[in-house]
Amino acid sequence: MKTPVCEIDAKSGFLCPACQDRLSRGELTEADVEVSRILHKYLEQFSLGAVEVGKAIDCGKTLVILTESDAGLLIGRGGKVASVIAKDYGKPVKIIQRTADLRKMVEELILPVRVLGINEVFKGGEKAWRVRIKRSDALRLPMQLSSIEKVLAQLTDQKTTIAFE
Numbered sequence: 001m002k003t004p005v006c007e008i009d010a011k012s013g014f015l016c017p018a019c020q021d022r023l024s025r026g027e028l029t030e031a032d033v034e035v036s037r038i039l040h041k042y043l044e045q046f047s048l049g050a051v052e053v054g055k056a057i058d059c060g061k062t063l064v065i066l067t068e069s070d071a072g073l074l075i076g077r078g079g080k081v082a083s084v085i086a087k088d089y090g091k092p093v094k095i096i097q098r099t100a101d102l103r104k105m106v107e108e109l110i111l112p113v114r115v116l117g118i119n120e121v122f123k124g125g126e127k128a129w130r131v132r133i134k135r136s137d138a139l140r141l142p143m144q145l146s147s148i149e150k151v152l153a154q155l156t157d158q159k160t161t162i163a164f165e
């Protein structure tokens with residue numbers, strides 16, 4: 001299993017100097033630490049050995065977990081694994097698998113809202129993604145715009161904005 005903090009820390013509940021340093025630099029968040037511990041707790045019970053989680057992002061009402069491995073491993077049969085993670089963390093959880101299909105990742109994240117299109121734009125000389133959705137869908141977004149943009153920036157490694165039209 002791969003978690004945002006190292007395996008020893010996920011198991012012990014303490015942070016080693018290297019992970020502590022990443023936490024102070026903002027490379028790791030409290031959500032990363034908490035989710036690493038929760039996943040380690042269920043490692044054997046739910047056979048999570050093949051799970052690779054890169055990042056956990058607390059989006060206020062929802063916890064988003066970005067995984068490099070098959071999302072099904074973290075969802076579990078009948079949603080069992082996702083539901084114990086949600087219960088331990090104290091918030092509903094959304095598992096997003098990192099793939100090359102940007103549109104699919106975005107659609108999973110903002111379900112039930114549909115994506116009209118995604119364009120690459122230049123903003124201040126930097127490449128950025130612009131995800132277009134219907135203005136009438138703004139109120140149906142499952143989380144705050146700033147949270148969605150934060151998750152998308154993590155997923156794509158570049159600035160991403162939502163545009164309404």
Ligand SMILES: [Zn+2]
Binds near residue numbers: 007017
């Ligand atoms: Zn560590």
